[in-house]
Amino acid sequence: MLLFTAKKFLIMVGTLFALLAITFTISHVAPGDPAALAAGPDATEEMIQQIREEFGLDKPLPVQFLIYVGGVLQGDFGTSIHTGREVVSDLARFFPATLELVLFSILFAIAIAVPIGVISAVRQNTITDHTLRLFSVAGVGLPMFWLGLMLQLFFALKLGWFPLGGRLGLLTDPPTTITGLYIIDSLLTLNFTTLLESLHHIVLPAVALCFPALASIARVNRAEMLEVLSQDYIVNAKAQGLSKFRIVAIYALRNAMLPTMAMIGLRFGWMLGGTVLVESVFNWPGVGLYAVEAAVASDFEPIVAVTVLLGFMFMLANLAIDIVYGILDPRVRGANI
């Protein structure tokens, strides 16, 4: 198991390096001259040249890349023009909000999707199954930002059940920072008013963000459950007298969770990307909103940093999935990957 994890970790480091290289290249071969932009419209050729030298832009691309990687390894992602702060300190401020939203969404998606998949499979081709499937097909089809707007219109404006956006009400102080995730921090400090408030605020964006993931996880889980339920070992479990609940919820589900986990990992990555849309709609102060604002201001350092950060998170999620895979399936543990 340790070897398995170590191998996975090495692969991840390699992938991360590749991601950094690709993001860096794209941002540097993209049209537009950052030095000219930074120098302003009235700058002379010498002034632009001076800025180029100052930022190392006159050096060949591979050398620039090495310098950049050197900076990244020391935790330096450059400076944001529009916030005027180091990108790293911006990320430290905005990332916990995104992490909280994404974690909450994926847990929500799993908690709803897996039972839907199981029930659909057990009641295959009944009304229950058809209804649940309709629900999940709709989920795959709905664009997140549109769903977000509709949720705001209906639940926030019309019914007034949930706030329109933000992480907390204007009058509420954030909890003492421990992890930066308000739900966890307020729980740890036993600050239940803030806990309720942050839960209240996270519901709509989390639903908007998780709906497509929920739908596709449910579909995969249903298909896998159907497959597993027709396996010989399920027939045997039944013949030996195990209860239906144990057969479905433990013997079958554990096997069906393996491919479902792969889908969860994939969907987690999509969710990270989806935060850009959902955070904008709900004014959620996370890295997605930060990246959008940076893009509007032609501020490239934060965009590269956010891309790498989200990519890193995606990889971490997949590493976690691989480890869970190893725990769930004894056959994977010894396999050479």
Next chain:
Amino acid sequence: MSQPIIEIRNYSLNFWTFDGVYHALDDVNLTVEKGQSLGIVGETGCGKSVTVRNILGLLPSPPAEVVSGEILYDGKDLLKALPAEMHRIRGIEIAMIFQDPMTYLNPVFTVGRQLVDVVLAHNRARGQGEKISRKDAETRAIEMLNKVRLPNAEKQMSNYPHQLSGGMRQRVLIAMALIGRPKLLIADEPTTALDVTIQAQILELIAELVEELNLSVMMITHDLGVVAKSCDRVAVMYAGKVVETGTVAQVFDHPAHPYTQGLLRSIPHPEKNVSVLEGIPGFLPNLLDPPAGCRFAERCPRALDICRKVTPVGNPLAGGHVASCHLAEELEAASA
């Protein structure tokens, strides 16, 4: 005459398929008496497994549909039993072992966990006052693994199925089937998927346990040698029908159905140095649209006009020997 432990009467079963209704079983009658072992033989697709699977309600319905008949266990019709009643029967009264040990164990749980779960499930289903602890269940499991002579039983408890060989897995499955001390064991081709040397060991093991635990047995196989060696009575099936039943001596020495005769002739004999093995020409009839009259008539060397029109019924011969053939008496006499 001893008492029947299980009686299958006038049992007909269809499968609903996209191509139409598949008449898998037609008017099957089988009886196993207490302490007896019945071998069910026939070629692939003749309905052997289907016949026994629904004893424990293992066929999904749809597509399977029971058309008529009853399966009486201890006087109770299992086809009409409630789920709760079936729980007190599966693994406790009637247990089953299957063909392919590679696929009948859950790949993600340890051998021990699967055995312990069965013990605990039986304990719950029996509903007797004393609850058995997980520790006790583990002890029972190890005992049973020792009984089926699995090497290093205690160590194997924490192994996963993929770490065991085919023969070892079949031993585990036998342990699992017998851990609830059932009275009737249904073995659905328990050795087909194993190497020949392991086959002999497993058959020997089953025979020993049957003796020791005083089990009644239904043994499905297409190996006539297995039946001759380990069964008291035999039922020959063809295309969803039982064509001949009797004691092993009756059926093998005086076969009274042309299909049984053909089967016996097709066994290779090492001493009769032949270059071409004898078979039965033709194929199984299409059960989506079964032929009128005898289902074997198309392939039967002795078929008469009547065989294609009138379905032969069980023709009782001497000593409980029954053959569903219009010519049964004549054939039995000729084969004497």
